[in-house]
Amino acid sequence: MEDRFNTIAGWTLGAGIVALGLSSISGHYFRTGKENRPEKMGYAIEGVAQEGAAADATPFEAYLAKADMAKGEATFKKCAACHTVAQGGANGIGPNLYGVLGEGIGQGRGGYAFSSGLSGKGGKWDWASMNSWLTSPSAFAAGTKMSFAGITDPQERANVMVYLNSQGSNLPLPPVPEVKAGAAPAAAVAVVGDAAKGQKSFAKCAACHSINPGGANGIGPNLAGVYGEKQGQGRGGYAFSTALSGKGGNWDDASLDAWLASPSAYAPGTKMSFAGITDAQERANVIAYLKSVK
Secondary structure, eight states, X not given: OHHHHHHHXXXXXXXXHHHXXXXXXXXXXXXXXXXXXXXXXXXXOTTSOXXXXXXXXXXXXXXXXXXXXXXXXXXXXXXXXXXXXXXXXXOOSSOOOTTOTXXXXXXXXXTOOOOHHHHTSOSBOOHHHHHHHHHOHHHHSTTXXXXXXXXXXXXXXXXXXXXXXXXXXXXXXXXXXOOOTTOOOOOOOOOOOOHXXXXXXXXXXXXXXXXXXXXXXXXXXXXXXXXXXXXXXXTTTOOOOHHHHTSOSBOOXXXXXXXXXXXXXXXXXXXXXXXXXXXXXXXXXXXXXXXXXX
């Protein structure tokens, strides 16, 4: 009886030693202990921004200010398989791009057949819209015929845009926004405007501004087709303040947003008595409406 007990005890002890050994071996093999966790859990998916990744807060105007036209011409060679840029050049797979900056988006170009996604965008090719387009054509105009994925490097985009501008457009470069000392620049957040809602908001402006094509100026200038035009210029000879007429540049998304947020801060001494629109979405809606009225 005692021998049987000793035998059972021996087998039990042996089984325990074997189990302990297997547990140790498997723990080392699969590295389940916390001290052996990978430095980075999971794996990156190409094209998806990683959590905590810092966005480039440099304003695009700063890249334009230091753009290299020669480098832009060199980069444009990537586009030459589909686009010509010579004055009077024929369209190819894509439209001829001579003088394209400042023109209507998805319009003209010798009758080129643009996609409805692009021809329906409205507005003009300015610095902001061209930057968005070159970053990702498919994101800018869903359903576009443009198969090019885009240019991820902002400086390379700026170089190309300055080169295109030299080919028959010659728009003035936009001013670089000032950043107060010690203040971190805010990350830009794209707000998509709703033109129909913008039209309703524009009722606040109708006491001073007309917006019908060919309409007369009132207390303020007629605003039909103002998007893409020079700031504080034209408008049927309207007498702008020197503060606004001296700003330079064209009315694009960025400048209109800053103006609508606070006219007096944008152009100190302006004749515009309206305090501004504090809500970013409402400003985007009004801008979308202004783009739609040509």
